[in-house]
Amino acid sequence: MAPKAAKGAVVVATSLTLGQHLESARGHDLSARCLPVAALLAFGAVVVCASAPASAAALPEDRADAMYHYYKGGGTKVDGPALLVREGVGDKTSVQASYYADSVSGASIDVVTTASPYKDKRDEYGISADYLYRDSVLSASFTTSRESDYFADTFGFSVTQDLMGGLTTLNLGYSAGHDVVLRNTDATFERTIDRYQYRLGLSQVFTKTLIMSLNYEVIADDGYLNNPYRSARVLGSAVPEKYPLTRDSHAVALQLRQGLDLFDKQELRSAVQFDYRLFWDTWDINANTLEIGYHQYFGKRLLADVHYRYYSQDKAVFYNDSFPGEFLYMARDKELSTFNDHSLGFKVSYRWVDRGSFKFSQSFAYDYLKFKYDDFTDLRTGEPYSFKASTAQLFLSFWY
């Protein structure tokens, strides 16, 4: 199974936004008149912020989680355990170890129409260390993932810097990965992929109940990006897919959290979230992701949230449900088609123990998903394909 590579982090700088506005303001007379005032205010803000009391950056909390995760939909079932342990070492260092397993079984629409049902298991191990130096946190990580026909190793580095008295946090990250793609039906088949991720992030405190995170990430893939099993259709016949050997993608994500003190009791009992991501890549795929959520405390121990997520994308330039002839690049992967999906879910966490730094909570989350494809035909029915799915998580968390 070839990669769809990674996730990533990060953010964009307010200074960049200001610069863009400065640039666009030049073409407007009225704006030009307002500009010096605005620029002065902006400069004042920077001075005020810079003079705010310094606050030291902090390492993540010592914490351990054990989770069972479950997914079922579209003919496949994926489940397994996951573990995560983070522990401080002295005052300046924190280390983390993680394990994540996927057991996949069933037959997705690709398999139903072109191959046999399958079972597979993926094991992912990760280690990382964070080092606190004044107002900076330096991080390094290594992740390795293994399944029968796919190996992936990734090294990562990042620097997080607190600015403006801790109201602004800037993050820079880089990671490099090397993947090996195999084919279970052909012992001689072996291809590689090199992946590079560049992340820039900014989080900003606006008020005592409003925070923002802005992330920008570039991912560059170079290598065998096909799925070695999947076929395209040419004039009704199945032929091996052919993908370009490179893919560069860009993503900008904005996240906002607004705490609510609805009854003016100087208590934070609820919060709303707004997340948006814009994505584009060199395969001509453009995508939008929107997520909104509401989080609410019930009593002192129960925290619940409901969330809704919407995603839509355009097809890749070399995607076609059925090609009229042979082309240099050909794909019939439904993840490269035009489609949208909706997700509606909730999460509840109950804190059983809360004694100083020692806490123990139990959580359950559920999401209902619906995918609808515009130009990917279900060959069994001749209709555009769609499917529904469910995911669930049950996990225990300890703080110490």
Added chain:
Amino acid sequence: MRPALTMVMITVFTLCGACVKPYEREFLADPIMSFSRDPIADKHRHHVFEVRESGRGAEGSEGGGCGCN
């Protein structure tokens, strides 16, 4: 006019941010305000979508090859 107003709004927000003193940041430290309250759960949720969508990145975490095509 609009770019200038946007700048003013950004400035006001930033000024407001500067007004948030350390002792006023109690709410910000509450788990309910966290972008990623439970990293292990977020990892799974991101993975579910990552496998089934072409969009990727800028999710606040470092990726690894997921073998998910």
